[in-house]
Amino acid sequence: MSTHQISLSVNGEAVTREVEARTLLVHFIREHLELTGTHIGCDTTSCGACTVVLDGRPTKSCTVFAVQANGRTLETIESVAKGGKLHPVQEGFWEKHGLQCGFCTPGMIMTAKSLLEKNKQPTEMEIREGISGNICRCTGYNKIVEAIQYASAKLSEGA
Amino acid sequence: MIPAQFDYHAPKSLAEAIALLKQNAGSAKVLAGGQSLIPAMRFRLAQPEVLIDISGIAELEYLREQNGYLAIGALTRETALEESPLIAQRYPLLADTAKVVADPLVRQRATVGGNLAHADPANDHPATMLAYGARVIVRGPAGERSIDIDDFFTGLFASSMKEGEILTEIRVPVPRPNSSGAYVKIERKVGDYAVSAAAVQLELEQGVVKSVRIGLTNVNPSPLRAKEAETRLIGQALTEENLEAAGKLAAQACDPSADLRGSVEYKRDVTRVVLKRAVRLAQGRIEQSRIEHGRRGESSGQGRGNGAN
Numbered sequence: 242m243s244t245h246q247i248s249l250s251v252n253g254e255a256v257t258r259e260v261e262a263r264t265l266l267v268h269f270i271r272e273h274l275e276l277t278g279t280h281i282g283c284d285t286t287s288c289g290a291c292t293v294v295l296d297g298r299p300t301k302s303c304t305v306f307a308v309q310a311n312g313r314t315l316e317t318i319e320s321v322a323k324g325g326k327l328h329p330v331q332e333g334f335w336e337k338h339g340l341q342c343g344f345c346t347p348g349m350i351m352t353a354k355s356l357l358e359k360n361k362q363p364t365e366m367e368i369r370e371g372i373s374g375n376i377c378r379c380t381g382y383n384k385i386v387e388a389i390q391y392a393s394a395k396l397s398e399g400a
Numbered sequence: 401m402i403p404a405q406f407d408y409h410a411p412k413s414l415a416e417a418i419a420l421l422k423q424n425a426g427s428a429k430v431l432a433g434g435q436s437l438i439p440a441m442r443f444r445l446a447q448p449e450v451l452i453d454i455s456g457i458a459e460l461e462y463l464r465e466q467n468g469y470l471a472i473g474a475l476t477r478e479t480a481l482e483e484s485p486l487i488a489q490r491y492p493l494l495a496d497t498a499k500v501v502a503d504p505l506v507r508q509r510a511t512v513g514g515n516l517a518h519a520d521p522a523n524d525h526p527a528t529m530l531a532y533g534a535r536v537i538v539r540g541p542a543g544e545r546s547i548d549i550d551d552f553f554t555g556l557f558a559s560s561m562k563e564g565e566i567l568t569e570i571r572v573p574v575p576r577p578n579s580s581g582a583y584v585k586i587e588r589k590v591g592d593y594a595v596s597a598a599a600v601q602l603e604l605e606q607g608v609v610k611s612v613r614i615g616l617t618n619v620n621p622s623p624l625r626a627k628e629a630e631t632r633l634i635g636q637a638l639t640e641e642n643l644e645a646a647g648k649l650a651a652q653a654c655d656p657s658a659d660l661r662g663s664v665e666y667k668r669d670v671t672r673v674v675l676k677r678a679v680r681l682a683q684g685r686i687e688q689s690r691i692e693h694g695r696r697g698e699s700s701g702q703g704r705g706n707g708a709n
Contacts, residue, residue: 243408263403263404263441285439286402289503299510300505300509301505301506304438304443305434305438315571331687373504373590374503374506
């Protein structure tokens with residue numbers, strides 16, 4: 242069965258690897274690239290813990306094959322903080338206590354970051370709808386919404 | 401779980417994809433957005449030997465009005481429908497539907513063509529396209545065919561597409577004046593399939609129903625058109641009595657199965673309710689657009705927005 246050489250940009254770096262056709266993107270990220278910030282929660286396309294950004298689209302990386310990322314641009318949670326400085330979304334999660342166990346957090350942050358790139362000042366309802374593909378079993382979401390509102394305010398300030 | 405092994409091809413054109421499908425007849429599946437097929441492969445419910453990934457074929461991703469219909473390229477993502485001003489303004493039934501397919505992350509990749517080609521009665525677009533009276537364009541080695549949506553779904557996960565054909569376009573008739581539509585879905589939570597949902601495309605004239613088409617989601621082994629309910633409404637005013645009767649006819653006509661989403665009786669009753677709500681919503685939209693157009697129109701029935709339960 243087929244194996245493929247794929248080349249893609251991962252967090253700004255060019256990467257070339259050999260993959261089996263059936264390798265899921267999330268397994269490629271965690272096991273081949275050893276970037277373990279991206280989590281596997283449900284394995285059923287439900288929870289969003291594995292969310293990454295592929296060519297600008299927030300994507301559940303358990304529901305794409307690695308071979309499909311050939312020639313594309315991949316961003317994972319590891320790319321979000323720059324030069325040791327937290328991204329405003331990460332800062333929001335820190336300041337507003339947007340996590341408890343932290344398992345859903347990488348996916349939440351990737352989704353929230355994409356949401357704010359499209360819509361800098363979302364309403365509370367737009368935030369809740371925007372993160373509705375990401376499941377959190379700890380917080381009850383209120384603190385996550387506050388974290389994203391914090392980031393929204395911070396990003397708008399800078400505009 | 402990890403999917404079974406397969407050979408992977410990523411054609412760059414439709415012609416190449418059709419040739420590959422012909423070469424691998426009987427062993428290949430077409431991969432579009434992958435949001436149904438990849439989960440099925442992970443569970444090994446699907447184990448194709450060959451996967452033909454059409455998601456890189458740019459010529460299949462478009463959304464435009466032409467020749468009296470809306471042409472939706474098969475690879476159009478749900479997100480593209482959600483973000484389109486044209487869809488928001490002129491195709492409210494389609495806009496409603498796109499917003500409730502799975503969840504926002506899945507909608508980034510999921511395609512309208514895949515939603516139909518999969519022929520899952522739990523998917524949302526089948527009911528919507530039944531309500532629109534859409535046509536499905538498919539292409540294979542023998543050329544192109546246009547299939548009436550009423551002839552498209554032939555059973556559970558079964559359609560009238562033939563081996564070797566690829567769905568390329570969906571054609572939705574441009575809505576006539578004094579018409580509108582709505583999709584009302586009851587789901588347990590975001591991302592779940594519907595308990596039941598109703599897609600309605602309604603046309604009014606002088607306060608009575610000139611035409612109506614109704615599709616139902618996830619309450620039948622194949623996507624269902626509620627013809628008895630349609631017949632009951634045509635030529636009638638949208639009184640509470642007529643609407644209730646139509647809702648009950650649809651509840652009787654469907655054939656849901658009991659599962660974690662509810663019993664058969666419950667799903668039938670939810671069907672009655674969503675049908676009524678969708679008709680009222682469509683009616684409200686027609687009236688709203690009449691007001692916006694500054695026309696002096698007839699009053700079309702009583703009890704708008706009330707008592708739809």
